[in-house]
Amino acid sequence: MHVVVIGAGVIGVTTAYYLSELGCQVTVVDRASDVARGASYANAGQLSYSFTDALAKPRFLFRIPGIVAGRDRGYRVRLTPELIPWGLRFLSQCTNRRAQQNTLAVLKAALRSETLMQELHKRVPFEFSHRAAGKLVLLHSGADVREARANAALKMQLGCETDVLSRQAAIEIEPALASMDENFTAAVYSQRDSVADSRLFTVGLKKMLEKSGRVAFRLSETVKRLHKEGNRLQSIELAQGRLSADAVVVCNGAWSGQLLKSVGINPHVYPVKGYSVTLPARDAAPQASVTVLNKKIVFSRMNGDLRIAGFADFKGLGSERDSERIDTLLAVARDAAPLAADYESSERTTWGGFRPMTPNGQPLVGPSRIEGLYLNTGHGMLGWTLACASGHDIAHSIVSSPRKE
């Protein structure tokens, strides 16, 4: 069976891995000159197996006026015709019941991803800076703590243990917190969560797949549109002609809505931009990954550096004024953790990428309504965490689907 995978981010390349394990011939197409050039390039690196809390929840509604008015530095919004229908769907998810359902659905996939990642790591060992770092999420108010306790109890339904710790207990686990963000009152601790570099993982897996001879990479090639005949996917259109296959999987993340439009599908995947800065770490940098929830930023030690990542801009696919957002990210990080990194370093690298977000935070993994066309997209804030479960599931779904000759 020949399968074309569109998109060579962590989702596309992991999908190719599981398809090749099932005996498929795979062609991965990406418009970039190498793999992991989109959101998978320099994200926060958290394998956030336990912290899958939905963004859409009742308390988020109270933040919206400040976000829309531009007072919340973690968010920027431009009200466009594309954002409005997505936003209305997002608002419909902001109930307690939906938030719980979405948190648990993603948690279920994340826990499977953890096991699959361990298996993959054993089967094809290569270096991608994987570290059992643990994760701390800092909480600042009584309402944060109550919500965290409710979520910890919810996650126990799936056997996932997280602890809500006092400030002092959190500092005992991560002494670097003593010199960070003065105001936190408590923290959620998840020991099983880890940190790794999704770009190194994707690049390493690509090398391994190329060697296997079952996966070909066609890089620097843009898929212009999809073509169907009746209700069956017929081919994909590249600059140099068309390519046909038994099945095609759309794994092009934040751009999947644009591409799927050509066959009349709207996946409701919105590009939410985030940023990162990677700096030389100082001794006071935390070993665990640390999320400062109210500032929408994350600190992760990676490859000996400190990566600071975060923010969520709902402004479509443009890249204007990135430097201003990077400056704000640095200022917020420096306030929160002044001693953690060499903020003046000339070695700093900066980046912006688009999270492919669905309104309910759950990815779209499965067959589309067009025969032969599959989706593995919409992983939002957790694509690195969910890559193995999603790649595994879509590969099995494709191989087990009945085929017309």
Ligand SMILES: Cc1cc2nc3c(=O)[nH]c(=O)nc-3n(C[C@H](O)[C@H](O)[C@H](O)COP(=O)(O)OP(=O)(O)OC[C@H]3O[C@@H](n4cnc5c(N)ncnc54)[C@H](O)[C@@H]3O)c2cc1C
């Ligand atoms: C600031 C930030 C921090 C994050 N932190 C974390 C984290 O700590 N943990 C976590 O789990 N997740 C995190 N994420 C989310 C995670 O990075 C994404 O969910 C994940 O990378 C999505 O992977 P993907 O393969 O779907 O998309 P991408 O990596 O964006 O890949 C899509 C690919 O499709 C290609 N493409 C697009 N259109 C076409 C076309 N028409 N033809 C050919 N190729 C095309 C692009 O070139 C790109 O290579 C973060 C994201 C951001 C922005």
